[in-house]
Amino acid sequence: MNIKVDDYDVAVIGGGHAGCEAALATARQGFKTALFVINLDTIAFLACNPSIGGTSKGHLVREVDALGGEMARNADKTTIQSRMLNKSKGPAVHSLRVQADKQRYHNEMKRVLENTENLDVIQAEITRVLEHGGKVSGVVTAMGEEYGARAVVLASGVYMKSQIIIGDYRAQTGPNGFQRAGGISDSLAELGFKLRRFKTGTPARVSKRSVDLSKLEPQYGDEEMIPMSFDNDRLDIPQDLCWMGYTNQTTHDIIRANIHRSPLYSGAIDGIGPRYCPSIEDKVMRFAERKAHQFFLEPEGRYTDEMYVQGISSSLPVDVQRELYRSIKGFENVKIMRYAYAIEYDCLDPQELKLSLETKNVAGFFTCGQINGSSGYEEAAAQGIIAGINAAQYIKQDSPLIISRDEGYVGVLIDDLVTKGTNEPYRMMTSRAEYRLLLRQDNADGRLTEYGRSVGLVSDARYDAFMRKQEAIQREKDRLESTSVNPTAKLNEMLEKLGTTPAKKAVTLAELIRRPELTYKDVTEMFPGEQLSRQAAETVEIDIKYRGYIDMQVKQADKMKDLEERILPDNITYGDISGLRLEARQKLDNVKPRTLGQAMRISGVSPSDISVLMIYLKQNRL
């Protein structure tokens, strides 16, 4: 018999990047929230690489920030190196990535949680999710304590029945030797969820003192640090170094000679691993012609000697690991502090979810993060805040917040997972977004702040600043489009000096900015307007310079809008619609799409099936 301890509005299971955002979102909206963590020292633990952001992931962090989440602010507090990636490339793909201090990242996030009203942080392993009449009703801990909850958010990451694998060695633990969650899988199965087995891996951590850094190439942070959070206009802190190096033929020979001892190749691992994050043995075997593979050496933090070896994850036995790491130039005397490992874990099929991240099976039960088949801290955090917002909406009996594919990467992420499902850990990539010129890191606030505001996660002060920024952007864009200048000798002299052709007739300032050779800065130095913040100026420049392309993508997105706005009621029985092909009936029944647009993205649903659905809706006046 369980002992009922307390009642909460929301119980969040798991204190990783998804769980933290979910718990903060519900507590900040005024709902009494309990965050259950298997070990409080694992809160916001960066279990793999010590960095936040990167291509399209940096976009997700900014979107979480715009919605009122914590990840960007926490990264800004704990960054030790920052780089804007892809700066030489187009504006859609500039991506911010920071090295974070692992220990401090955990500490700072824990402190924020501890100081949040309405939020209790409790160390306990949850072994059961309680359901009553199709609705979630609470959770039970391994120690037999029961907590009532109106909504439950499951964010258990890679901890469910996880197993660490190094060669023949197996340990029934979560990442980094933390205790795993052994009990909850069965409870989920009882509730009717299908469980799957995914796999991922992490490289070794080595002692910096033991590496001959002079043989590696140093990697510096950007001179001007750009903050992750829209709250901060600048960051000025000393930065640490990373290093870059290469494996060599000897390394690869060692791997090939020992490949039979790799659990990946001997078949000892059944879990499905991500293609974008291959182990070094995978890289060597699959790309045999490559003579060297690049890796990065990144500090785990400012106050530790441990270094993360990005690029050389492995599940080979420890003796092989020692040998292969030592074959690398600069690593001749390397001391491994933590060995690389692969980890296998239970996860759910995201096709069992609605776009709100509520499960279709159990009302009020939400899941987010790696449990949904994704990978990465940023993907987890983005799902976390959406799950938190929608758990609150559920309690309020309000309609869920669903970000569309042309509004945010978070929309693409969730739509992909829920609509298409995934057969490997899902990583966000820019190529997954159709409208990536609309979904930039610089305009994430413009896209999503209103949503955050509408659910109460954006403070007055922040909202005021946001509005001022948006107005300034609009004023400046209007000025640039409407101000035209005559082709005076003076103007043309300046234009030629900037390496562009002289003007023949009057041109607008916007037209000048659209010239490939000219920047916003060049033009405003000649024709100054109001002083804009760095962030606002960035958005103005991109919006003006790439207006033609942006308009094109807006048009493409609008074409989809009509279908996206046609809601498909939950209670349609697709099996009964005779006009649908059999495959479409099954697929639609499985996914239960929310809109016609979503239905169209399901593989196996054809345009004529969509036509049939339109007629069905009309026929039944839905």
Add this chain to the structure above:
Amino acid sequence: MNETIAALSTAPQTAGIHVIRMSGDDSVEILKRVFEPASKIESFEHAHMYYGRVVDNGVALDEVYAVSFYQPKSYTGENVVEIQCHGSGVLSGEILKLLLKNGATPAQPGEFTKRAYLNGKLDLVQAESVMDLLNATGKAASKNAYEQLSGHLSERINSLKDIFVFVMANIDVDIDFPEADVEVVDRELLSAKLCEAKRIIDGMLSSVDEGRIIKEGIRVAICGLPNAGKSSLLNYLIGDDRAIVTDIPGTTRDVIEESVMINGIRVRLFDTAGLRHTEDKIESIGIQRTKRAIDDGDIVLVMIDGTSESLGDENTELLHSTRDKKRIVALNKSDADINDSVIKDLDAMGVEYVVISARTGDNIDLLKDKIYQTVMGGNSTESVCLTNARQIHCIRHSGEALQRAMEDMDAFMPLDIVGIGIREAYEGILELVGEGIDDSIINEIFTSFCLGK
């Protein structure tokens, strides 16, 4: 806002008339762009029929009737335009293409009916059958999409897909894994690949364009021995005495051109000098021209005098030298006695022929039909044409997007900007073959590049 759709609404077979229908907000606007009324009008009144010409860049394609129905008083409940043109598939296909060029999009199978239903124009009882119809046509359409493409065409489409996927995967790797040590993206290689794609698309557009036939007509070279009745046939077809007809062999010393309309297609007839060995200088120049007319002709019409004693060496040689051309053989002078030995000789050579009389007009309609069938390849061109309109629309759209992307590439725009056009071009091709956007780019990334943390 409703997209304006267009399609051939009558059965695709050759008929007296064909009706092309448009439905959607812009249908009347699009009609205005392509239709020149015979007499000046203020506007297209509801349900009034106007006579005029469909004009493409100053070239009249056909004389037609056009009628507009304004919403909601129309079949679909939207603005509907119907154009009645001559009942040739090539012709209606051309008109359809012109409408697409001016802003219409090809209708999906069953789409008019679907719209009619959605706008409350059909009653509920009909819903089930409409859905079944959509299902059936949808199945057929998706099944056909690939099948209708000839092996050669689908080969080219596959190479296009490969190129686009390759280029996009390269761009995306460059963007998604900026720090990975994958080979730096080679803009020149990508440019070369895009040029290759452009060449393929241009080739496809030129090969599927029957516009020349509509605008320039079918060229039919009439040839045969002197006095076989070539000029008589020409005269019969055009109904005047344009060519000099005498019974002195070799009267027609030059190539005479006339054109007539057959099933809505302009047929240009080239009456040629009789092909016989001659010492006459002027006549031999005429014969040179005749040979060229035969070479240039879309069709060669070989006239044989059926009253000759036998087929003869010269006719045999003529039949031999034209056997690789699209050819019709007419055995003339059925009004007199056709000699059995000529028929026997023709049968022995395995040559098919039509027996006619250029003087009385006997079987001339059959001959006309033969000309039409021969140039159209003898198959029901209309259904091909209808799909072609869709195909051409997709390919053209893809080509335009590709063109923009190539200009961006040359202007050294960032690769992700270039990628916007390429993606659009790729989607055009996918639409052409009835496929949705898939994971092939991401698959290509992981197959071709070694990446990862």
